[in-house]
Amino acid sequence: MENTTPADDRNAPRPARRRFLREAAGVAGGAGLLALGVGLYARQASALPASALRPPGALPEADFLAACVRCGLCVRDCPYGTLKLAELGDGIATGTPYFNARSVPCEMCEDIPCVPACPTGALDRALTDIEQARMGLAVLIDQETCLNFLGLRCDVCYRVCPVIDKAITLEMSHNPRSDRHAMFLPTVHSDHCTGCGKCEQACVLPGEAAIKVLPIQLAKGSTAEHYRKGWVEREAHGRSLIGEQVELPVRGMEGQAYGDTRLRPDAAPQGAETAPYAPGGLDSGWKP
Amino acid sequence: MSAQANMSPSARAARRAAARPGAEAVEEKGWLRAHKWLLARRLSQLGILALFLAGPWFGLWIVQGNLSSSLTLDVLPLTDPFLLAQSLAAGHPPYREALLGGGIVLAFYLLVGGRVFCSWVCPVNMVTDAAAWLRRRLGLKGGKVPHAHTRHWLLAFVLVAAALTGSLAWEWVNPVSMFHRGLIFGFGLSWGVVLGIFLYDLLIAPRGWCGHVCPMGAAYGLLGRTALARVSAGGRARCDDCMDCFAVCPEPQVIRPALKAAGQDHPLILDRNCTTCGRCVDVCSKDVFRITTRFDRSES
Numbered sequence: 049m050e051n052t053t054p055a056d057d058r059n060a061p062r063p064a065r066r067r068f069l070r071e072a073a074g075v076a077g078g079a080g081l082l083a084l085g086v087g088l089y090a091r092q093a094s095a096l097p098a099s100a101l102r103p104p105g106a107l108p109e110a111d112f113l114a115a116c117v118r119c120g121l122c123v124r125d126c127p128y129g130t131l132k133l134a135e136l137g138d139g140i141a142t143g144t145p146y147f148n149a150r151s152v153p154c155e156m157c158e159d160i161p162c163v164p165a166c167p168t169g170a171l172d173r174a175l176t177d178i179e180q181a182r183m184g185l186a187v188l189i190d191q192e193t194c195l196n197f198l199g200l201r202c203d204v205c206y207r208v209c210p211v212i213d214k215a216i217t218l219e220m221s222h223n224p225r226s227d228r229h230a231m232f233l234p235t236v237h238s239d240h241c242t243g244c245g246k247c248e249q250a251c252v253l254p255g256e257a258a259i260k261v262l263p264i265q266l267a268k269g270s271t272a273e274h275y276r277k278g279w280v281e282r283e284a285h286g287r288s289l290i291g292e293q294v295e296l297p298v299r300g301m302e303g304q305a306y307g308d309t310r311l312r313p314d315a316a317p318q319g320a321e322t323a324p325y326a327p328g329g330l331d332s333g334w335k336p
Numbered sequence: 337m338s339a340q341a342n343m344s345p346s347a348r349a350a351r352r353a354a355a356r357p358g359a360e361a362v363e364e365k366g367w368l369r370a371h372k373w374l375l376a377r378r379l380s381q382l383g384i385l386a387l388f389l390a391g392p393w394f395g396l397w398i399v400q401g402n403l404s405s406s407l408t409l410d411v412l413p414l415t416d417p418f419l420l421a422q423s424l425a426a427g428h429p430p431y432r433e434a435l436l437g438g439g440i441v442l443a444f445y446l447l448v449g450g451r452v453f454c455s456w457v458c459p460v461n462m463v464t465d466a467a468a469w470l471r472r473r474l475g476l477k478g479g480k481v482p483h484a485h486t487r488h489w490l491l492a493f494v495l496v497a498a499a500l501t502g503s504l505a506w507e508w509v510n511p512v513s514m515f516h517r518g519l520i521f522g523f524g525l526s527w528g529v530v531l532g533i534f535l536y537d538l539l540i541a542p543r544g545w546c547g548h549v550c551p552m553g554a555a556y557g558l559l560g561r562t563a564l565a566r567v568s569a570g571g572r573a574r575c576d577d578c579m580d581c582f583a584v585c586p587e588p589q590v591i592r593p594a595l596k597a598a599g600q601d602h603p604l605i606l607d608r609n610c611t612t613c614g615r616c617v618d619v620c621s622k623d624v625f626r627i628t629t630r631f632d633r634s635e636s
Contacts, residue, residue, distance in 0.1 A: 083493030113503035114426035119405030135524020167433035
């Protein structure tokens with residue numbers, strides 16, 4: 049600025065321009081830092097706690113956080129007071145709807161009023177049949193405290209299930225402790241469980257439930273697609289893909305078909321006239 | 337230097353006016369007329385809040401939802417365009433309801449003036465007005481006001497943050513939507529954020545939040561170019577430089593062009609950051625200002 053020449057009307061605004069640039073840089077930097085902080089905070093905190101379940105029809109969490117404007121219209125249309133909006137400090141994206149299955153589960157209304165209430169599509173209107181909802185997946189998470197696993201007959205989670213006998217079945221198996229009784233093990237089937245949380249809410253244990261609804265990605269393993277299931281392939285191809293097995297004799301079982309290792313093949317299980325040999329365990333189709 | 341020398345008489349007047357702007361107007365016009373627009377605004381702010389609260393408090397479901405998105409009488413959808421813009425930036429195409437609701441709100445504020453939202457609807461306005469009032473009464477001076485364009489930069493970064501995180505990042509902390517939602521759905525720790533804004537405006541930056549930082553206000557400010565409702569300094573011939581209007585205005589920079597014919601010759605305040613709050617109308621004992629339309633350039 050010392051070298052100003054007479055022809056310098058044009059140079060006059062330069063200090064102002066310089067100050068403006070400096071201020072603009074400062075402001076942009078400050079605002080950028082603030083926005084960066086907010087963005088990082090949002091990103092870090094966007095992991096939904098496992099106990100917080102989204103309403104039926106909610107988009108996958110990442111899409112949901114882009115779509116939900118936190119208006120609470122779904123909360124208003126929930127007739128059972130199930131849904132709440134997260135408050136600052138809840139550890140859930142502020143203002144987004146969720147429910148806690150242990151306190152108030154989803155009652156699975158047939159008309160699903162919360163879904164059409166959503167103005168943005170964060171709750172997907174493609175969901176019209178509540179039994180197709182997948183809010184989570186129930187998991188019998190504690191076999192040490194579950195009364196049925198202790199050999200008692202509680203059955204409450206099974207009885208309250210709105211998709212009873214499909215989403216939860218009771219599977220009979222031998223009780224090795226008494227060696228003369230049966231155990232009826234509540235078993236969840238992911239192709240029918242909607243994650244409504246009625247079972248978790250109803251679990252009779254005093255504090256935490258033995259059966260809990262978890263986010264599906266926590267509850268399920270991924271399918272072992274690189275394994276061929278021999279029995280499926282045999283069904284599909286009409287023969288075993290690895291050819292016939294060499295049949296080695298088994299001492300003491302020479303009279304039985306190859307692979308039949310039952311000691312007394314003629315002794316039918318009690319009360320099983322219709323099905324001479326029904327294996328116990330999961331998916332037996334047994335009803336109480 | 338010369339500018340500062342020129343300013344000093346008015347600066348002295350500003351100091352006199354600073355503690356109780358409008359005292360003269362109350363004497364001249366009576367308390368009620370000197371608070372006419374303030375009362376109307378409080379009625380509007382509280383009335384809108386009451387419409388939202390009538391449902392959860394008394395079971396009278398006139399309006400459901402909150403300012404982010406709402407449904408009135410089960411037919412009229414309204415959605416905040418600022419939230420919609422964030423959602424679009426985050427990569428979600430919303431349903432028609434939200435777009436329709438956003439369009440209605442957008443059209444309304446384009447018509448009456450974007451920042452009418454700030455002074456007539458936004459609940460945070462009552463918090464920052466209270467901070468400004470207390471600041472004047474306590475005679476607190478100075479403070480560090482952020483640059484006037486902070487809000488515009490922040491608005492840009494809010495949208496960038498939404499695009500980068502793929503979520504409504506600003507809504508984790510947005511005190512405006514948080515306050516309104518808190519009043520209707522429950523606060524949690526949001527009280528702290530509202531208290532923070534109050535203390536920021538009171539102790540650190542006079543008119544800091546609404547006037548310099550809030551990106552939501554900045555977004556509504558962008559809708560102010562075509563505002564029909566405008567304040568006119570039509571009686572500027574009567575102005576006695578008492579500075580009350582400057583002391584009370586939340587965006588004092590908008591007054592000067594109209595009142596002092598600086599850079600324009602008509603008396604209309606056309607700056608898009610004027611919130612049309614009408615406080616200048618109230619506190620002026622000489623009836624210099626009036627709220628009128630943008631076509632009314634008459635002087636009286």
